[in-house]
Amino acid sequence: MKSQYLKITVILGIIALIFIARLSYLQLFTDRYALNAANTSIKTEYIIPQRGVIFDRNGKIMVGNQPSYEISFTQALMKPDFDTLDFCNLMKINKPNFIKIINSIKNERYYSKLTPMTFMKNLSREEIARIQEIIFKYPAFNIVSRPQRQYEVSTSGNLLGYTNEVNERELKKDSAYYLPGDFIGKTGIEKSYENDLRGTKGVQYIQKDIRLRSIGSYKNGTLDKDVVTGKDITLTIDYDLQKMAEEMMVNKQGAIVALDPKTGEILVMATGPDIDPNLFIGPEKTKNLYRLQMDTVYNSRPTFDRSVQAAYPPGSTFKLLTAAAGMQMGVMDENTIFPCGGGFNYRGLRVKGHGGAVPLIPSIQVSSNCYFTYAFIAIMNKYPGDPTKGVDEWKKIMSSFGVGEFLNNDLAVGSKGRIPSGEFYEKRSGGKKDWSSAYTMNGSIFNGMGQGDVLLTPMQMANATAAIVNKGWYYTPHIVKSIDGKPNPDPRFKVKHKTLVDPKYFVPIMKGMEAVVLAGTARSLKSNDFTMLAKTGTAQVPQGKDNSIFVLAAPAENPKIVIAAVMEHAGFGATWAGPAATAIAEKYLTGDLKREQLYKKLVNASFMPEYKRQWVVELKRKGLYKEPNKDSAIIQNLKDSLKVVKNEAIKTKLIYKMDSLRSKSKINTPTK
Incomplete structure (x- = not known):
């Protein structure tokens, strides 16, 4: 027993010695506690670094920096004889507004009499030039220069993202770096590469007298830290x-x-509707952000990045993956012919044959719904009496293409879409293990032609197409090429992902894609300057007109670009999404847009009437619709016109007419 007590005593003694040694080191050999003990006379001042510049792959500056000015307020520096009215005149505010701002500052969670708090922000250079000559009379108020983003482009707001003040959750997550009033990347590239872009704050320890006036650097600045500018990103x-x-x-x-x-x-990575990133800066920033986030008219949701967040039925573009899975699972090959002469018929359901009973390549060429319906039934029925096992094997193959899964890349947002499992259909069929007899009811047969329960994002469609034309492999899609001039070091983008499909099965699929362009559903888009592999898609949706979808790879013999385009409620894939994808490929491969009519067709087209119709139907269904007066309808038409008009003189006339109508009808507020 004594030996046990002795062991315990020795252990406690060792712990005490370690504790004393550590405490002695911190007190005698570091300034950490000295600074804390003297925090009424030694103040920490931070220098905010410039954020890194964002370039495109060709060196074009997309996002830079410009100075932004704020006025800070420190309660402890307020003089007893502070002249409120004179200060209000200087700042061009009234006394009640001044009192309101001061009270709101004092009510902030992190308020301290000794800490500079933001009094006013987003001041112009002209305002600062006027203020700085006089503000020395008010020591509680100080001019603070804080870098602000400057956008050199007028599109791609979702892709680039924006910065804004840290919130409470972000402060808790990284309290070692961020302080109240600091800015952080909130969305897009600004968010996903925040740690690289933000840089490192400079730190200065300043000695203060009893009145909090600076009297010099603490220890001659030996403890200060230099500011480190954020890393540039390409x-x-x-x-x-x-x-x-x-x-x-x-x-x-x-x-x-x-x-x-x-x-x-x-x-x-373009999304519609787009956001002008210049809305993210300036005095109207908060109002603009609120408006963008609350804009749901016609289901527009501009802050919803449809390229990676929207999951769509992929339509006939998915037939390429159905063919790959069917051949890999051994339920078909390129010579397999399904009985599509009279189409697919089951329990009153009819799916057209599109070309009759033909093998795989012609079925891709003409986009036979019947053929790929039979193909998916063969996948389900690979294991008789156990369709769940067949569907799960199919799902595993689909996952190897990166569909139905998060792509684990460097984008701030994303959706994994949906590839249903066998369990999914078991639950839908009331727990039946052999649910194949109900496949028309549960919609599973439509998966083969990209309808049913399959959902893919445009990014996943493009990536799956890349895996097909690479004959079974892909690199994870990513948005950053280099950081500070050095290749992106993220190991995720160095891994070659291999699909579960044997490379030989992609040969007939690619021949089918080539036939689509040469003599199939995309023959009108054939180019004389480069070859293409493509697949059209026209996905039915319950709200209204079909979604127009198109995937493309070019040139056919050695693809250098793959494109996926989705146009909601536009109609046929080859009519709208196809020309958009083809125009992009042509510009990239040839350096010029030779068929400008493809571009102009899209630029001059508007699907807003269809979106408006659907919006009205939805409002009526909810009992929220009110018939607009005549002037409201005219104003809406003028607003729609304003979005596409380029001529500034015509724009001015449209705006004048809108404001006149609004004034007459007392509708909303004047147009800016």
């Missing part, structure tokens, strides 16, 4: 292509995504 984006895609998405909802299939680099 995106994989080709902004010329990106802008072109965004222009084609005006007055449309959907997305266009383009990748380099050999590297996984994202060349285009």
Whole structure:
């Protein structure tokens, strides 16, 4: 027993010695506690670094910096004889507003009499020039220069993102770096590469007298830390292509995504509607952000990045993956012929044959719904009496293409879409293990032709196409090419992902894609300057007109670009999404847009009437619809016109007419 007590005593003694040694080290050999003990006389001042510049792949500056000015307030420095009215005149505010601002500052959670708090922000250089000559009379108020983003482009707001003040959750997550009033990347590249872009704050320890006046650096600045500017980032984006895609998405909802299939680099990530990133800066910033986030008219949701967040039925573009899975599972080959002479008929359901009973390549060429319906039934029935096992094997193959899964890349947002499992259909069929007899009821047969329960994002469509034309492999799509001039070090983008499909099965699929362009559903888009592999898609949706979808890879013999385009409620794939994808490929491969009519067709088109019709139907269903008066309808038409008009003189006339009507009818507020 004594030996046990002795062991315990020795252990406690060792712990005490370690504690004393550590405490002695901190007190005698570091300034950590000295600074804390003297915090009434030694103040920490931070120097905010410039954020890194964002370039496109060709060196074009997309996001830079400009000075932004604020006025800070420190309660402890307020003089007893502070002249409120004179200060209000200087700042061009009234006394009640001054009192309101001061009270709101004092009510902030992190308020301290000794800590400078933001009194007023987003002041112009002219305002600062006027104020700085007089503000010395008010020591409680100080001019603070804080870098603000400057956008050199007028599109791609979702892709680039924005910065804003840290919130409470962000402060808790990284309290070692961020302080109240600091800015942080909230969305897009600004968010996903925040740690690289933000840099490192400079730190200065300043000695203060009893009145908090500076009397010099603490220890001659030996403890100060230099500010480190944020790292510059070069995106994989080709902004010329990106802008072109965004222009084609005006007055449309959907997305266009383009990748380099050999590297996984994202060349285009355009979404409609687009956001002008200049709305993220300036005195109207808060109002603009609120308006963008609350804008749901016609289901526009501009802050919803449809290129990676919207999951769509992929339509006939998915038939390529159905063919790959069917051949890999051994339930079909390129010579398999399904009985499509009279179409597919089951329990009153009829699916057209599109070309009759033909093998795989012609079925891809003409996009036979019947053929790929039979193909998916063969996948389900691979294991008789156990369709769940067949569907799960199919799902595993689909996952190897990166569909139905998060792509685990460097984008701030994303959706995994949906590839249903066998369990999914068991539950839908009331727990039946053999649910194949009910496949028309549960919609599973439509998966083969990209309808049913399959949902893919445009990014996943492009990536799956890259895996097909690479004959079974892909690199994870990513948006950053280099950081501070050095290749992106993220190991995720160096891994070659291999699908579960044997490379030999992609040969007939690619022949079918080539036939689509040469003599199939996309023959009108054939180019004389480069070869293409493509697949059209026209996905039925319950709200209204079909979604127009198109995937493309070019040139056919050695693809350098793959593109997926989705136009919501536009109609046929070859009519709308196809020309957009083809125009992007042509510009990228030839350096010029030779068939300008493809671009102009998209730029001049608007699907807003269809979106408006659907919106009205939805409001009526909810009992919220009110018939607009005549002037409201005219104003809405003028607003729609304003979005596409380029001539400034015509724009001015439209705005004047809108404001006149609004004034007459007392509708909303004047147009800015």
